[in-house]
Amino acid sequence: MLRFILRRLASGVVLIVVISTIAFALLYVGSGDIARRILGQTATADTVAQKAASLGLNRPLYTQYLDWLSHAVTGNLGTSWFTGQPVMAAITSRVAVTLSLVIGATLISAIVAVILGVWAARRRSWPDRLVQVISVLGFAIPGFLIALGLVLVFAINLHWFKPTGFVQFATSPGGWLASITLPVIALAIGGIAGVTQQIRGSVIDALRQDYVRTLRSRGLSANRVIYKHVLRNAGGPALAVLAVQFVGLLGGAVIVEQIFAIPGLGQVAVTATTQGDVPLVMGLVVVTAIIVVVVNLLIDLLQAFLNPKVRLS
Amino acid sequence: MAAVAVVVALGLTGCAAGNSDTSSTGGSGGTLNLGQIITVSTFAAAQSNWANESPYMQAVYDTILTADTTGAIQPGLATAWKYNADNTVLTLTIRSDVKFTDGTALDASAVAQNLVRFRDGAGPNASYLANMTDAVATNATTVTMTLKAPDPAMLTYLSQNAGLVEAPSAFTSPDIQTVPVGSGPYILDTADTVVGTSYVFTKNPSYWNPTNQHYDKIVMSVFSDPTALLNAVKGGQVNATNTLNNTDLAQMTGAGFTANPLELNWAGLTLMDRDGTVDPALKDVRVRQAINYAFDTASMLKTIENGLGTTTTQVFPANSVGYDPSLDSEYTFDVAKAKSLMAAAGYANGVTIQMPSSALLGQATLTLIQQQLADIGITVEYTDPGNSFIADVVGGKFPVVYIPLQQGGDWELIQFLISPTAPFNPLHTTDPTVEGYIATIQKGGSDSDQAVKNLNKYLVDNAWFAPWYRTQSNFVTDANTTAVVQPGNAVPYLWNIKPKS
Numbered sequence: 001m002l003r004f005i006l007r008r009l010a011s012g013v014v015l016i017v018v019i020s021t022i023a024f025a026l027l028y029v030g031s032g033d034i035a036r037r038i039l040g041q042t043a044t045a046d047t048v049a050q051k052a053a054s055l056g057l058n059r060p061l062y063t064q065y066l067d068w069l070s071h072a073v074t075g076n077l078g079t080s081w082f083t084g085q086p087v088m089a090a091i092t093s094r095v096a097v098t099l100s101l102v103i104g105a106t107l108i109s110a111i112v113a114v115i116l117g118v119w120a121a122r123r124r125s126w127p128d129r130l131v132q133v134i135s136v137l138g139f140a141i142p143g144f145l146i147a148l149g150l151v152l153v154f155a156i157n158l159h160w161f162k163p164t165g166f167v168q169f170a171t172s173p174g175g176w177l178a179s180i181t182l183p184v185i186a187l188a189i190g191g192i193a194g195v196t197q198q199i200r201g202s203v204i205d206a207l208r209q210d211y212v213r214t215l216r217s218r219g220l221s222a223n224r225v226i227y228k229h230v231l232r233n234a235g236g237p238a239l240a241v242l243a244v245q246f247v248g249l250l251g252g253a254v255i256v257e258q259i260f261a262i263p264g265l266g267q268v269a270v271t272a273t274t275q276g277d278v279p280l281v282m283g284l285v286v287v288t289a290i291i292v293v294v295v296n297l298l299i300d301l302l303q304a305f306l307n308p309k310v311r312l313s
Numbered sequence: 314m315a316a317v318a319v320v321v322a323l324g325l326t327g328c329a330a331g332n333s334d335t336s337s338t339g340g341s342g343g344t345l346n347l348g349q350i351i352t353v354s355t356f357a358a359a360q361s362n363w364a365n366e367s368p369y370m371q372a373v374y375d376t377i378l379t380a381d382t383t384g385a386i387q388p389g390l391a392t393a394w395k396y397n398a399d400n401t402v403l404t405l406t407i408r409s410d411v412k413f414t415d416g417t418a419l420d421a422s423a424v425a426q427n428l429v430r431f432r433d434g435a436g437p438n439a440s441y442l443a444n445m446t447d448a449v450a451t452n453a454t455t456v457t458m459t460l461k462a463p464d465p466a467m468l469t470y471l472s473q474n475a476g477l478v479e480a481p482s483a484f485t486s487p488d489i490q491t492v493p494v495g496s497g498p499y500i501l502d503t504a505d506t507v508v509g510t511s512y513v514f515t516k517n518p519s520y521w522n523p524t525n526q527h528y529d530k531i532v533m534s535v536f537s538d539p540t541a542l543l544n545a546v547k548g549g550q551v552n553a554t555n556t557l558n559n560t561d562l563a564q565m566t567g568a569g570f571t572a573n574p575l576e577l578n579w580a581g582l583t584l585m586d587r588d589g590t591v592d593p594a595l596k597d598v599r600v601r602q603a604i605n606y607a608f609d610t611a612s613m614l615k616t617i618e619n620g621l622g623t624t625t626t627q628v629f630p631a632n633s634v635g636y637d638p639s640l641d642s643e644y645t646f647d648v649a650k651a652k653s654l655m656a657a658a659g660y661a662n663g664v665t666i667q668m669p670s671s672a673l674l675g676q677a678t679l680t681l682i683q684q685q686l687a688d689i690g691i692t693v694e695y696t697d698p699g700n701s702f703i704a705d706v707v708g709g710k711f712p713v714v715y716i717p718l719q720q721g722g723d724w725e726l727i728q729f730l731i732s733p734t735a736p737f738n739p740l741h742t743t744d745p746t747v748e749g750y751i752a753t754i755q756k757g758g759s760d761s762d763q764a765v766k767n768l769n770k771y772l773v774d775n776a777w778f779a780p781w782y783r784t785q786s787n788f789v790t791d792a793n794t795t796a797v798v799q800p801g802n803a804v805p806y807l808w809n810i811k812p813k814s
Contacts (some may be wrong), residue, residue, distance in 0.1 A: 033700070033701050033703075033704030034700075036701075036703055036704040036707075037700060037703065037704075038354075038437075039435075039436070039437040040362070040437045040703070041703050041707065041736060041737070042437055042438055042440065042729065042736060043436075043437050043438075043439070043440065043736075044439070044440045044443070044736070045707075047435050047436075047437075047439050047440065048704075050435040051435050054435065079490075082352075082354055083352060083353070083354060083355070083490070083491070083508055083509055084354075084355045084356075084357065084489075084490025084491055085490070085491050085508045085509070089508075090508060090509070093507060093508070094507075148540065151544050155544065155548055156544065156547045156548055159548075162548060162550060163541075163544035163545060163547065163548035163550065164534075164536070164541050164544055164545045164548065164550055165511075165534070165545075165550065258537070258538040258540075258541060259538065259540055259541055259544075260541065261510070261534065261535075261536055261538065261541040261545065263507045263509070263510035263511070267509075267510070268509055270537075271352070271509065271537060276700055
């Protein structure tokens with residue numbers, strides 16, 4: 001198991017280096033005259049040249065990359081070119097915000113999907129069709145439309161929530177919960193649709209297995225069979241879908257954070273990419289890649305815990 | 314996309330030719346929730362921006378001079394200022410009762426150091442002080458600025474970012490970009506601030522000018538997304554904000570907000586290649602005039618800006634001494650006239666011109682330009698320089714560009730658009746007439762105003778530009794807040810945003 005974890009972590013490191021190299025190259029291909037973009041239209045050519053030199057932009061690209069990489073491995077991701085804030089500080093102040101949205105949405109997706117999926121698989125007939133319809137709708141309606149609808153109804157008209165902004169948990173746990181409720185629901189709806197279908201299918205398959213008949217014949221209650229045995233077998237594929245959903249939600253958070261003006265990684269990613277803030281974008285790429293690698297590793301470990309066959313393989 | 318959003322997105326400076334009126338005197342206290350459409354790029358005074366970033370800077374810093382809501386220069390940290398006979402030495406008398414928030418005294422030496430740092434700081438507006446040979450403190454309350462040549466805009470620059478005064482103790486601070494140390498009416502609360510998203514300022518208890526402190530606390534929240542901004546307005550989360558477009562204005566006023574309009578920029582074509590360096594056709598004034606006749610500016614204003622703005626043929630704003638209303642009818646929409654001018658110039662069979670395009674400028678506008686110029690025989694071929702848009706334009710790669718541009722004070726506008734060294738005169742076109750007017754304006758004195766008038770008329774007659782209209786932008790305030798727009802700036806000055814009495 002330890003060797004498996006180390007192997008996965010090593011491949012994760014390689015993946016992060018490769019992704020950061022590609023991202024660095026792409027950023028420079030499309031970034032144009034960065035010093036001019038930082039200074040704007042009124043700056044003179046001399047000032048622009050001075051700025052470019054001060055940022056080291058007149059050095060060869062590979063030198064700039066190696067310079068960035070040598071600092072990055074020591075945890076120094078540099079300073080934003082557009083706000084002057086250290087990149088590490090910019091990311092650490094925001095990563096918890098985005099993770100609270102994405103983890104919240106993932107948890108809600110999982111809980112609601114299990115309830116709906118099991119209900120549809122056990123009842124079939126109209127509950128099954130209803131769940132199918134809900135799933136298709138959840139897939140079909142874009143996340144930003146759901147977000148806008150939620151704001152309109154629950155914030156603007158009913159005043160139950162604030163339409164924009166974020167409250168730190170440390171400031172007010174209640175305020176924090178209120179500030180993430182609508183964004184989390186907006187993010188979760190798409191996820192619920194995908195995972196529900198997966199759980200429904202897996203549970204239907206599992207219910208046809210011989211061991212279920214055996215368990216029932218031994219007098220176990222239907223709920224115990226479902227929630228202790230069937231779900232354990234059906235959980236593997238659902239977890240894989242959840243992992244994909246989690247990574248997808250990191251992307252979905254970009255739009256939701258913009259609509260709700262939430263200071264997360266997604267919001268800053270939009271701004272930094274538009275501006276060509278290379279140090280900040282590189283930092284975001286690395287942190288996002290680390291999150292994805294860690295989540296996938298955790299999912300693998302969880303699957304191994306749920307299904308001994310995975311451990312043996 | 315509205316012009317203001319284009320301005321922000323392309324990194325342009327939005328400046329306004331606003332109207333002026335008297336501000337009501339409000340109460341004080343409480344919190345001002347101020348919406349911002351742009352984050353602050355840096356709190357380091359020497360590299361600072363202005364325009365949409367001015368509220369951030371005015372919260373924490375004082376400026377050497379200030380400007381009132383008519384644009385007239387008023388005292389700031391300097392209680393008096395005086396030029397010598399040929400306007401090359403400016404003597405400033407600095408207040409002696411001001412302290413920075415770190416407790417150190419603000420004196421003439423601090424002011425002089427800030428001026429030199431701004432000039433040498435490679436900031437976006439460092440060129441404002443490029444004309445300054447030196448700034449020295451001759452005693453604790455006197456600063457002497459020496460200029461290479463007269464600069465009619467210098468006093469205005471000193472009321473903006475070139476006049477910001479930062480504590481010398483902060484010059485060597487590693488946090489200089491994010492933790493300001495100034496003498497302003499508010500102090501940045503770094504603990505509650507989320508850089509790039511929301512900035513919290515608390516009242517400076519020992520501020521020397523309490524009449525400019527209308528609130529106990531100011532929270533500036535950044536809304537780069539129009540939907541988020543509209544929702545914040547509807548949800549009552551901001552008391553006042555600049556707007557990202559005019560599309561949502563009706564919904565904002567419907568939510569009980571008051572629109573404070575200002576004409577921010579002019580939209581139209583800058584015909585940069587007046588010597589025919591890149592495209593020989595542009596050298597002929599008749600071709601440039603034909604381009605002016607080609608546009609149905611009234612319809613364009615209606616289509617692109619929902620009618621919010623004023624058609625014009627002039628790049629000088631309505632509050633300029635050079636502005637002449639009669640010039641606005643110089644070029645009416647007249648395709649036949651345009652075609653005959655093209656034929657007279659030898660282009661009866663048409664001509665092709667290269668222009669830069671950007672998705673940020675709005676595809677509809679770019680298509681309208683193409684269609685209307687095609688009607689007079691000019692084929693527009695667009696190239697999208699991507700993120701190099703500004704660099705390529707000010708690098709002189711294109712003969713003509715469509716971009717909304719600022720309308721500041723007369724001398725600033727000349728330095729920005731017209732002089733041979735202006736960034737938006739990248740092909741350095743000039744002629745003795747223009748040079749003569751600019752020299753007269755620079756010297757100041759009784760001939761200056763007439764020279765601005767003459768210069769403006771000359772530019773219109775010789776079609777240096779093809780302006781369509783001045784675009785209107787709106788700063789909105791809720792029922793409890795008043796604001797007076799600031800001529801020459803994208804947003805009102807901070808002390809002119811007040812609680813309604």
